[in-house]
Amino acid sequence: MAVEHHPHWKDQFERLAMRIGKKKAIVAIARKLLVIIWHVLSKQEADRHADQAMVTRAIMEWARNKSTATRQGLSRVEFVRRELDRLGIGAHMDSFIFNGRTYHLPASTRSG
Numbered sequence: 530m531a532v533e534h535h536p537h538w539k540d541q542f543e544r545l546a547m548r549i550g551k552k553k554a555i556v557a558i559a560r561k562l563l564v565i566i567w568h569v570l571s572k573q574e575a576d577r578h579a580d581q582a583m584v585t586r587a588i589m590e591w592a593r594n595k596s597t598a599t600r601q602g603l604s605r606v607e608f609v610r611r612e613l614d615r616l617g618i619g620a621h622m623d624s625f626i627f628n629g630r631t632y633h634l635p636a637s638t639r640s641g
Contacts, residue, residue, distance in 0.1 A: 542555070579618070593605060606634055614637055614638050
């Protein structure tokens with residue numbers, strides 16, 4: 530799925546497939562994805578190839594469905610900003626669209 534739908538992984542796959550063949554390229558991409566997943570889960574680092582808008586919407590969904598933000602005394606957008614800052618992404622984002630509505634984020638505590 531990543532090779533079909535994500536430009537970075539599609540480019541990686543095409544380069545590898547020319548060199549080592551399609552089957553080995555798929556295995557190589559799968560391994561790279563597993564390494565990224567390990568870093569995301571164990572070190573709580575953001576994937577540098579992740580779509581920041583998609584990550585932002587996922588955090589908003591988490592805040593909304595689990596009432597995580599309100600339990601911590603934050604508005605949903607404050608929670609989203611805090612989590613983006615913690616992951617080290619989205620410092621330049623000032624708004625995002627979630628379920629057809631535009632939400633405005635507070636200023637980042639990190640620079641650019």
